Amino acid sequence: MTDLSQSPTPVPAGQNSLLTLSDRTKKRNAAEKRFKIYGISAIAVGLLMLVVLVTTIVSRGTGAFQQSFITLKVELLEAKLDKKGNRNLEDIKKVTTFGYAPIVKAAMQQAVQDLGIETDLKSKQMAALLSKNAVAQLRAYVLENPEHIGTTVEFRFLAQSRVDGYLKGRVSRDSIENDKNISPQQLDLADELLAAGVLEKTFNLDFILGSDASDQRPEAAGMGVSMLGSLFMMLVVLALALPIGVAASIYLEEFAAKNWMTDIIEVNIANLAAVPSIVYGILGLAVFINYMHLPMSAPLVGGLVLTLMTLPTIIISTRASLKAVPPSIRDAALGVGASKMQAVFHHVLPLAAPGILTGTIIGLAQALGETAPLLLIGMVGFIASNAPESIADGLLAPNSAMPAQIYEWAKRADPAFYERAWGGIIILLVFLVTMNTVAVILRRRFERRW
Amino acid sequence: MNTMNVMDRTLETKTTKIAARDVNVYYGDTHAIKDVNVKIEANTVTAFIGPSGCGKSTFLRCLNRMNDTIDICRVTGDILLDGEDIYDKRVDPVQLRAKVGMVFQKPNPFPKSIFDNVSYGPRIHGLARNKAELEEIVEKSLRRAAIWEEVKDRLDAPGTGLSGGQQQRLCIARAIATEPEVLLMDEPCSALDPIATAQVEELIDELRASYSVVIVTHSMQQAARVSQKTAFFHLGNLVEFGPTGQIFTNPEDPRTESYITGRIG
Ligand SMILES: Nc1ncnc2c1ncn2[C@@H]1O[C@H](COP(=O)(O)OP(=O)(O)O)[C@@H](O)[C@H]1O
Ligand SMILES: [Mg+2]
Numbered sequence: 005m006t007d008l009s010q011s012p013t014p015v016p017a018g019q020n021s022l023l024t025l026s027d028r029t030k031k032r033n034a035a036e037k038r039f040k041i042y043g044i045s046a047i048a049v050g051l052l053m054l055v056v057l058v059t060t061i062v063s064r065g066t067g068a069f070q071q072s073f074i075t076l077k078v079e080l081l082e083a084k085l086d087k088k089g090n091r092n093l094e095d096i097k098k099v100t101t102f103g104y105a106p107i108v109k110a111a112m113q114q115a116v117q118d119l120g121i122e123t124d125l126k127s128k129q130m131a132a133l134l135s136k137n138a139v140a141q142l143r144a145y146v147l148e149n150p151e152h153i154g155t156t157v158e159f160r161f162l163a164q165s166r167v168d169g170y171l172k173g174r175v176s177r178d179s180i181e182n183d184k185n186i187s188p189q190q191l192d193l194a195d196e197l198l199a200a201g202v203l204e205k206t207f208n209l210d211f212i213l214g215s216d217a218s219d220q221r222p223e224a225a226g227m228g229v230s231m232l233g234s235l236f237m238m239l240v241v242l243a244l245a246l247p248i249g250v251a252a253s254i255y256l257e258e259f260a261a262k263n264w265m266t267d268i269i270e271v272n273i274a275n276l277a278a279v280p281s282i283v284y285g286i287l288g289l290a291v292f293i294n295y296m297h298l299p300m301s302a303p304l305v306g307g308l309v310l311t312l313m314t315l316p317t318i319i320i321s322t323r324a325s326l327k328a329v330p331p332s333i334r335d336a337a338l339g340v341g342a343s344k345m346q347a348v349f350h351h352v353l354p355l356a357a358p359g360i361l362t363g364t365i366i367g368l369a370q371a372l373g374e375t376a377p378l379l380l381i382g383m384v385g386f387i388a389s390n391a392p393e394s395i396a397d398g399l400l401a402p403n404s405a406m407p408a409q410i411y412e413w414a415k416r417a418d419p420a421f422y423e424r425a426w427g428g429i430i431i432l433l434v435f436l437v438t439m440n441t442v443a444v445i446l447r448r449r450f451e452r453r454w
Numbered sequence: 455m456n457t458m459n460v461m462d463r464t465l466e467t468k469t470t471k472i473a474a475r476d477v478n479v480y481y482g483d484t485h486a487i488k489d490v491n492v493k494i495e496a497n498t499v500t501a502f503i504g505p506s507g508c509g510k511s512t513f514l515r516c517l518n519r520m521n522d523t524i525d526i527c528r529v530t531g532d533i534l535l536d537g538e539d540i541y542d543k544r545v546d547p548v549q550l551r552a553k554v555g556m557v558f559q560k561p562n563p564f565p566k567s568i569f570d571n572v573s574y575g576p577r578i579h580g581l582a583r584n585k586a587e588l589e590e591i592v593e594k595s596l597r598r599a600a601i602w603e604e605v606k607d608r609l610d611a612p613g614t615g616l617s618g619g620q621q622q623r624l625c626i627a628r629a630i631a632t633e634p635e636v637l638l639m640d641e642p643c644s645a646l647d648p649i650a651t652a653q654v655e656e657l658i659d660e661l662r663a664s665y666s667v668v669i670v671t672h673s674m675q676q677a678a679r680v681s682q683k684t685a686f687f688h689l690g691n692l693v694e695f696g697p698t699g700q701i702f703t704n705p706e707d708p709r710t711e712s713y714i715t716g717r718i719g
Contacts, residue, residue, distance in 0.1 A: 261525055330562075332558065332560055332562035335520070335556075335558055335562065336558070336562040336563070336564060336625070336628075337574075338520065338523065338551060339518075339520065339551060339555065339556040339557075339558065339629065340551070340555065340574060340575035340578075340628060340631075340632055341548055341549070341551040341552035341555075341575060341578065341579060341632055342548070342574075342575075342578055343548045350574070351564055355565065
């Protein structure tokens with residue numbers, strides 16, 4: 005027995021042994037190997053691009069989440085802020101930010117003196133290390149706490165963007181040669197303050213939650229208000245596109261007779277999904293603003309435009325998930341005497357729901373990142389400096405949106421804004437990646453359970 | 455299986471439950487059913503046999519208007535249930551299907567619990583006034599479908615988690631829970647193993663006491679085992695219809711004979 009198996013009978017002449025590869029097999033295997041290499045290199049290129057993209061965004065954008073602050077003790081002089089001394093809010097309000105400037109200057113000078121720093125800068129130049137926002141911040145505080153007038157309070161002021169840039173390595177002594185906003189002496193002072201711990205770079209929540217700021221104050225600009233703009237737009241899209249899209253798909257898929265009419269509708273929905281988004285923007289301008297006289301730059305209009313844009317996506321994915329429900333389920337329901345509507349709502353729709361949700365989330369994510377149509381309805385370039393006060397305000401008051409805000413920052417000349425644009429992109433991407441991840445999880449979780 | 459004994463079965467005359475007159479069915483240009491006339495009796499198991507594609511399923515689906523769901527399907531002629539034309543304009547197919555239940559070829563339980571599967575029909579037709587009554591209907595239906603003992607401890611488990619034979623019996627329970635008068639079964643055993651098949655066949659024989667059962671089958675042995683009447687379809691024609699014993703032992707038409715002896719099909 006063992007003998008036999010150890011010395012197999014030789015393969016007869018004219019017949020191929022299985023142990024040697026024929027030329028044909030070799031060729032096929034080589035082709036397969038080549039194809040695998042193509043595939044792997046394609047994926048590698050894709051991954052490389054992704055790595056480059058992510059590292060670029062992260063390396064350029066993380067700076068925006070940190071900000072330089074200068075901590076100062078400020079003496080809230082009664083003589084300057086409330087001359088009459090009776091803490092009447094109306095009187096205190098009469099003091100403009102100009103009136104606060106000397107107080108800030110004095111506080112800065114005091115701090116420099118206390119630390120024993122030698123400098124030949126004037127107090128105005130010292131105070132220039134602070135953001136132009138500082139006086140406004142101070143005034144807002146005083147108006148809120150008038151009883152603190154006459155005392156000394158510690159404040160954390162934003163440093164101006166050049167100082168911030170210096171701490172982040174964006175600004176150097178060479179790069180400011182022709183810069184009238186800052187001088188080398190001021191940078192020397194910044195170095196001293198940094199060493200003394202008065203100037204420090206920390207995480208800046210205001211970049212995420214705050215509002216946009218004017219050209220002069222990049223250090224104060226934040227994404228928060230435009231995020232709210234995006235949020236209100238998404239609410240409009242969700243409230244309109246989901247019910248309309250789902251109702252349309254259910255009707256087309258389950259009730260409408262299949263004839264040339266439905267064929268035409270089908271083709272047109274596919275076409276609409278491919279229409280460039282700027283077309284929806286100009287449509288929104290013509291219909292919602294010029295004809296219906298809805299306000300410019302309002303998230304409501306943005307939401308309506310994005311609804312039009314998202315509808316085809318939702319309809320297509322909803323129809324696909326309705327189609328994926330096996331017909332035997334419909335037969336089963338009809339067979340026990342359910343009406344068509346009962347069959348759809350009791351059995352088909354629940355099974356299609358995960359797919360519908362996935363499609364909706366992906367449609368929303370698309371809409372969230374859309375910029376072009378917002379150009380035409382005035383949501384780009386608008387400086388949203390106040391958060392909306394109510395839901396109606398959120399829908400109707402002029403606002404911006406996340407991608408529009410990013411575009412706006414990227415357009416401004418000051419490199420400090422450029423950094424914020426990258427930071428904004430990080431926030432936007434976090435939203436998009438989260439939404440898409442939720443969509444994938446939903447799909448995995450509920451995939452085909454019949 | 456002894457097909458020789460089928461002649462000895464007693465054949466009482468019974469009332470006509472469904473009468474089809476000159477029924478033609480078209481799928482677009484395809485003429486699938488040609489001038490079929492047949493009378494289906496109450497409390498009888500009627501088997502439809504014939505080679506595949508001859509129109510058995512098509513004709514069966516006419517009896518509860520399931521063909522309405524196919525856009526291109528057109529039915530002409532009359533089908534009377536208890537003397538009423540089911541294709542009359544005033545008839546709502548939903549009401550009809552509550553009276554004429556259906557069990558499909560592939561077991562198709564809803565992806566819901568066993569209890570929900572059976573209770574769905576009674577619920578939408580308002581057959582139970584409260585939860586207790588509903589539970590009673592579910593238990594009765596599952597018992598009659600001979601699956602109660604196997605599932606009574608897991609009525610909350612999904613119906614799709616049962617074995618193929620159990621799923622089909624669950625579907626039968628679901629169909630009889632709405633108290634239909636006629637039960638249509640389209641090759642109910644084609645996806646089942648022999649043991650499950652035997653269970654379902656036994657069940658069909660019991661159901662005969664309360665319902666008219668129409669069963670499509672590709673197995674002649676099955677037709678011989680469970681039915682009293684047999685209809686042989688060929689290329690859309692009803693070739694021969696009569697007592698099962700007679701069809702299997704003494705067919706009149708040569709086509710029936712060659713099908714039964716295995717020459718066509
Ligand atoms: N939905 C349909 N659309 C078009 N033709 C169909 C459809 N269903 C069945 N047919 C045709 O009708 C004929 C009868 O089919 P069917 O009733 O399923 O046969 P059987 O059940 O006897 O195997 C076949 O020729 C088949 O091609
Ligand atoms: Mg069939």
